[in-house]
Amino acid sequence: MASSETQPQEKNETPDQRPLRRSFVAARVAFQILLVMIIYTEVNYLSFRRHTQWDLTQNRKFTLSETSKNFLASQEGEVTIIMAFLRSSDLFSDVQALLSEYERHSNGRITLEFLDLSRDRERLLDLSNQHGLVFNRNSIVLLTPNRTKVLAAEDLITRSTDRDQRVMEFRGEEVITASLLQVTEKQQKKIYLLIGHRNAEELIQIGQQLAGIAATQNARIESLNLSGIEAIPADADALFIAGPKVDLESRHIEMIETYWNEQHGGLLIFLDPTAATPKLNAFIRAHGIAPQDDRVLSVAKIPGMASKKTFDVPIAFIPGTPITRNLAGINLQLKGQTQSLKVFSDNELLEVKKIRPLPLMVAGSRFWGETEYQEEEAVYNEIQDNPPPVYTAASVEKGAADDPNMKISSSRMVIVSNPNLIDPTGNTSKTNADFTMASLNWMVDRSELIGISPRKLTTYTLDIKPGDLSLLQTLSIFILPGIALIFAGGIRMMRRH
DSSP states (O other): OHHHHHHHHHHHOOTTHHHHHHHHHHHHHHHHHHHHHHHHHHHHHHHHHSOOOOOOSTTOTTSOOHHHHHHHHHOOSOEEEEEEEOTTSTTHHHHHHHHHHHHHTTTTOEEEEEEETTTOHHHHHHHHHHHOOOOSSSEEEEEOSSOEEEEEGGGGEEEOSSTTOOEEEEOHHHHHHHHHHHHHOSSOEEEEEEOSSSOHHHHHHHHHHHHHHHHTTTEEEEEEOOTTOSSOOTTOSEEEEEOOSSOOOHHHHHHHHHHHHHSOOEEEEEOOTTSOOHHHHHHHHTTTEEEOSSEEEEEEOOTTSOOEEEOOEEEEEOSSSTTTTTTTTOEEEEOSOOOOEEEOTTOHHHHHTTEEEEEEEEEOTTOEEESOTTSSSOOOOTTTSBOSSOEEEEEEEESOOSSTTSOOOOEEEEEESOTTSSOTTSOOOHHHHHHHHHHHHHHTTOGGGOSOOOOOEEOOOOOOOHHHHHHHHHIIIIIHHHHHHHHHHHHHHHHHO
């Protein structure tokens, strides 16, 4: 039909009009080709400059944590990472993808080089001669002008103990971030755990867990007994008082106050509401945080049953502080007994002394501070009980300048009104550990490491009984294909009719 309409038009054209029409068609085609090329070039440019990656793995194992991203954003100095692996290694693809993420987020401060142990022998020999390295196994080398760190591939994983030696846990990000800290930081941070005021077995468990967490961020945990010493060690970046069962001596309080005021040290204090610690409480109260003589609880009412007091407190982080900035929206639970904290955020006397207390955690809205907690039944009394919002953790900063760009030393303290944020039975949750390390990093002026820590990616084995396995095979081999064939046959018969 189109051709029959075109032919009369062409017959009516004069010989002078035909070249003009052909030129117009050619120009239109050329313009269309130009538009296609422009669009193609623009799409490729945008995809190169502003591309986005999605990690679709089940455990998001190729996505860096907030801690690693924050560190890379503030990293000083350049690091060369050399991955020397056999391509046949079962870890090659995972480690390569993870290191590529470090390079991508480093703003050009990390240079990545992949070497094959079986092919790049000349380059490996040059590195051996320059840095005294030995490449006899799969390894990762971190190089800076002053330091060198070598990681074996097996340092990144945990294998099963059976004959198959399967990879059960991938700790790549945890190990690599810790190693980057070691080669870029001038000095390892030291945190002292105060002993002598709580059961030794519980403190050992707390110390071991905290040491494992701190090791991933280039910090070391050591124990400290105040008896027999005259002052807090000068190399102490922070002091951790983990839920003392007995009060500290007046001399010890004076040592801690001197350390906090003059050495600008950090204090992390877990309070035990069941313990009588008036001297420690008075020291905390003098800096704008008042521990209350109550218990944070709620009452669960079940129809047909007696009301039951609930002491396990669901907690929300209060946004707007350096410690909680990456934890807002994440909940945790304080187990056991917790007391409320009164935070004097707008006290003029404290402002004159440049002491700034801020709440960090708030209990769920159903919870209050019960002053008659020893009674069997608990009923909220608005006259004598402490109403919501109930704060269970707070921070104190003293002496910092109002301008955040000015690097002036300050004294920092974090108080938690529960002794078991780090579980003495060894079952500390990841959120609790993240908050604890965020507090310590803030106190030692390493705000760039505050955030959600790396996940430990674990392989899970699904155990299927022999009978269930036989049923699964029957379903997959016979029943499901049979249903598909019957369905297809039914459709074919319907079409024929």
